Every structure is written in structure tokens, then in C-alpha cells.
Amino acid sequence: MLRTQPVHQSQSSLKYKAIQKLFILFFVSASVLLATATAHGQGCILARSPQQTGLPTGQGGVLQPGHWQVTIGERHQFSYQHYVGDVYQEYRAQQGTQVENRINLVTVNLTYQITPRISVELDAPWLFATRKSQNSPIKYAASGFGDTIIGVNSWLLNPEKATRGNVSGGLGLLIPSGNDDVKNTTNTNTTGVGPVVETTLPVDYSIQPGGGGWGLVMQWMGYWRGGHNLTFYTDGDYIATQGGTNGVQRAATFNTAQPLNNEVAVSDQYLFEAGVMFPVPHVTGLAITLGPRDEGVPAKNLFPNSNAGFRRPGFAVTAGPGIQYAHDNNIITAGVYKAIHRDRTVSYPDSVYGTHGDAAFAQYVWLASYTHRF
DSSP states (O other): OOBBBOSSSSOOHHHHHHHHHHHHHHHHHHHHHOOOOOOOOOOTBEEEEEEESSSSSSOTTTTTTOOOEEEEEEEEEEEEEEEEEEEEEHHHHHHTEEEEEEEEEEEEEEEEEEEEEEEEEEEEEEEEEEEEEESOEEEEEEEOOEEEEEEEESSSSOOOOHHHHEEEEEEEEOOOOOOOOOEEEOOOOOHHHHHHHHEEEOOOOGGOOOOOSOOOEEEEEEEOOTTTTTEEEEEEEHHHHHHEEEEEEEEEOOOSSSGGSEEEEEEEEEEEEEEEEEEEEOOTTEEEEEEEEEEEOOOOOSSSOOSSHHHHHHEEEEEEEEEEEETEEEEEEEEEEEEEEEEEOOHHHHHHHHOOEEEEEEEEEEOOOOEEEO
């Protein structure tokens, strides 16, 4: 989980104040990345790392002991480009059969600083999502509270002395507080002729607020302030779940040919990002970030439990700029990341049945956040 440096100005030297403000801007830029139900999310690839942009947003940084920080983050993406492996399935667009996922993930992160090094946090998401095939009038929708993360984070070095660089690590618990079985009732008679045929089924797992499983959250962050006012950073998280399935059956009838795909898998997910931050000359409190991020869902979970169940494993590498503005105890950030590589990998059931499913990916990921300290 990323830790934002304090916005409070020190009463020591002007040089220390300048360094402190630079760190504030840097950490905020890193923490703008998001999402969670853990939103992570690349369309059909359900990667929702905590606002994280992966990391849960708004880490404690050098908040003074006894102080709080609250961050509200928004992640938006529209996924519609289908891939099998890293090959774009252009025929889906030509035939008008693309599946379109629209996702908005709002995350609230609350951090409390216990000591100069140690902080605790709560990361709570709310999902708004729709899913539709281009060749069908039926639109599926789901919204609701997502899976919550509680965690503890610690700096390796004393942040009051480590002014040029530091590394932090954290552990957390992913709690399956979100609904993983949201159902829609739709008219499946799309011919326009004849009686209404109502069907009630769970929506696709890619737009479900919850994943249905517990998980261990492992996260890290590191930074180094180089010359020419450049700050280099890296951060990431890995959520290792309990594995198995969440018990939600995907279709009204049981698939005897591929029984491993009948229920939804409880899948791991990860986020990794790195970049550079530099202040904008002559504009106090304004900085720009630039760097790549990689997020996805592995084909097999880290813990040696069952990998049965339907999942769309894969990853997306994106890159782009971000901006952040800090004033007093408030920080505003925004970033746009464009896809540069997308890959829908082979799932465990795929490997058993000799198949290779596809997944829809987003072309852009939009992130924004507002942070206040008190």
C-alpha cells in the first residue's frame, strides 16, 4: 500500500520543507492508482487491486502518530476489445459480437498512524457496473458494496531520518463483504414477437461487487529521490485468495462436458507499477508522474488449493501520465493510462479441456482521488 508523505509543513529549515513537499507529491501520485473490490479490473479480467491503483490508496506515509487520512478514489474503464492470448480478435468488432463492460469503482480508504513507522488502514469499495453484448438488447447491471481490506503497513527505515529513500511493506486481510451473487431478471425473448420469457440468473462475475473468498493481501512500496528533482518509485500488491470456487453457478443448467467451469473461481490478483515524478516549475504544489502499471489475474493461485472454477486469467500493461496538486492538508490526483499490451492467458480448466477462452480489455483506465488529512 502506498504511503503518502505528510502535507503538514515542518518548522525546521526551508530545505527540509521543500524535500517534504516533493515526497508528498510523489506518494500521492503513486497512490492514485486503483481500485478494489479489491479494481483492480481489466474488463472481463477481474483484477481490482486496492486503490491502489493497486495499492490500496492513501497509505499512512509520515502521518504524525494519532493523525488520520481519508482518501476517496474513482476508477473508470470501458472494456470491449477481445483478446485470446495477446492476439486481438478483430472479427468480434466486425461481427458486432463484442461484450462491453463499463465499470466505475469508488473506493474509500481510511488510514490511522500509530507510530512514525506503523499505520493501519481500512479500504472499502463500492462498484457500479454494466455488461452488454453488441448484438443483444439485454443489458446486465450490478452495484453494491465490495470486498473490504483491513491492513497494517510499516516503513523499513525511520521516515523522519530517511529523506532520500525508503521501503515499506504491509499485510492485510481481504474480507468477502461484497455480494458475489447479484442476479438480474431479463426478457430473453429478444425477437420482438411472442410472449415475454423472463429468466433470473447471476450476472457475469466480472461485474459482481464481491469475489466470494477470503484473501491475504501482501503489498510493498519503495522510492528514491534522485537528482534534478526527480523521484523514482515502485509499488505493488498481491492478493492470495483461499482458492476453490465461491459456489455461484454460472448458468441455469449444469455443463456436464466442462464441469470445472460450472462455478466461479476464487482467484488471486496482483498489481505492479513504477514511474517517475517531477514537480512543475513555478507552480507550487503541482507535479507530474509518468510510468507503467501491470495488473492481472494469474491462471493458478499462490496457495496450493483447488484451481477449479471459471476464471478469465490474464494481464494488462498500461502506461500514462498523471498529475497531482497538494495544498495544505488536501491532495487531488488524476491519471489516464493507455493499454500497451493485453494477454488473456490459459486458465486451469482451459488446460484440462484443451480450450483457450477470450476476454475483453479496456483501451484506457481513468483514475482520480481526493485526500484529506486531519
